[in-house]
Amino acid sequence: MANFINLAFTFLMHALLPSLISIIVLLVLHCRKKLRWLYNDDGDDEIVPPGELGLPWIGETIEFYKALQKNRLFEDFIAPRIQKHGKTFKTKLMGCPTIVVNGAEANRFFLSNEFKLVVSSWPSSSVQLMGKNSIMEKTGEKHRLIRSILAPCLGNAGLEALVPKVCEVIKAHLLKNWGGNNNSIITNNGKEKIIPMYKTAKFLTFKVICECLLEMEAKEELFECFERVLEGVFAPLVNVPGTSFWRAKRARAKIEKVLVNVVRNKRKNMEEKQQEFGDESENLSSLLSRLVGALIRGEITEVEVVDNVVLLIFAAHDTTSFAVAMTFKMLAHNPHCYSLLLQEHNDIKANKTKEAENLTMEDVMRMKYTWQVARESIRLCPPIFGSFRRAISDIKFDGFTIPKGWKVLWTAYGTHLSEEYFRDPMRFDPSRFEEPISPYVYVAFGGGPRVCVGYQLAKLNILIFVHLVVTYYNWSLVQPNEPIVMDPLPFPSQGMPIKISPKTC
Incomplete structure (x- = not known):
């Protein structure tokens, strides 16, 4: 009986070990790819935008919501990161790696490519309640x-x-x-x-x-x-x-x-x-x-x-x-x-x-x-303030790659409060709208x-x-x-x- 068990165990090891090793290798490669996307640590040409992911899972969600509740999302969350990383940066919000994009070209690219490169992506609670x-x-x-x-x-x-x-x-x-x-x-x-x-x-x-x-x-x-x-x-x-x-x-x-x-x-x-x-x-x-x-x-x-x-x-x-x-x-x-x-x-x-x-x-x-x-x-x-999208394929934008499945957040603040598009942007001046505004600037x-x-x-x-x-x-x-x-x-x-x-x- 013991010999039979040993024989069976030996057979199983020979039969299953290669498959087991293959699975482990695939998992390691997958994890390395995920880490490469997140941290750009292997020098690959396909890199995601710079930024910080914050705490595990939570990411920078707490900072995001604190700024949002005070109605200072641009001043306290977006503007400091633009200054540090540029108009396109990564973060992690509500468990999802997210690329925040700013500017008229970003608005044009992502809003006009709805259904082609990105799709609307609302929180599950919003979907259930709105319909x-x-x-x-x-x-x-x-x-x-x-x-x-x-x-x-x-x-x-x-x-x-x-x-x-x-x-x-x-x-x-x-x-x-x-x-x-x-x-x-x-x-x-x-x-x-x-x-x-x-x-x-x-x-x-x-x-x-x-x-x-x-x-x-x-x-x-x-x-x-x-x-x-x-x-x-x-x-x-x-x-x-x-x-x-x-x-x-x-x-x-x-x-x-x-x-x-x-x-x-x-x-x-x-x-x-x-x-x-x-x-x-x-x-x-x-x-x-x-x-x-x-x-x-x-x-x-x-x-x-x-x-x-x-x-x-x-x-x-x-x-x-x-x-x-x-x-x-x-x-x-x-x-x-x-x-x-x-x-x-x-x-x-x-x-x-x-x-x-x-x-x-x-x-x-x-x-x-x-x-x-x-x-x-x-x-x-x-x-x-803006809206979330989800990348349905790898996207090339602004010299970076946005991986499939990642969220994209465009915001009205990225152009509305920018000196690049509106002179003295924090000043109230209705005459700005006497002439047509360039597309995707006022969103x-x-x-x-x-x-x-x-x-x-x-x-x-x-x-x-x-x-x-x-x-x-x-x-x-x-x-x-x-x-x-x-x-x-x-x-x-x-x-x-x-x-x-x-x-x-």
């Missing part, structure tokens, strides 16, 4: 299909018919919450009020999307659910009672339940009309009707409709509201700019034949200086195939909101030096309270 079936996660033909469904409603032609409706939604809210009467937004007996500007802008943007694009009531309860979800978007993926992600998941489930009912009711109404009047009976001008129309045709699924609605509300209402808040902050700190802006809006209002007559798209197009002010405010305080709304599909909607919301506030109210900041913090997106730490009083003429 893994939304356009954010789609690539290639599926991305183009969904974009083609959304784009007609969100471009100038589609939004033109919505201008009066957007005016009515905003005016009704101001009338109810800021004081006024049916002929003009005036009164409260001349008394001053303190209004939370940031939350007002958030809820109004949410209300515009729900009522003007999605044909649904903008309930306060639903709005609060979206706020809860946002708190978990960049939270650790820990689905345990009491955690931010757990609370966000529960809120997301409530939102989904509401939206599924909205989508199914819309589908039922559209199919009934099609049976009664034919395929051309339904007006596909609203975003919801276009999405449901695509659902009926079998182009997309119900889950894709719901996820894209969720993403649209998130992408629009939170970023647009911050842009509105920063526009008013910059105007408060720059009285001369406010005088020029106010004159532009008073001229538009003076051309109206009736009191409280709604704006038209032509009026909105005349707000050229206001849009310069808004763009300059967003340049200095972008609602989204507040992204670029390439993933350029923000709601860009024109955001512009419309900002301009109409500014017009109605500055023409009917005197206003001032309660806390002119209120800090901006991040959690996870930037916001005024005290909600940006403003003091308002109605104009008497």
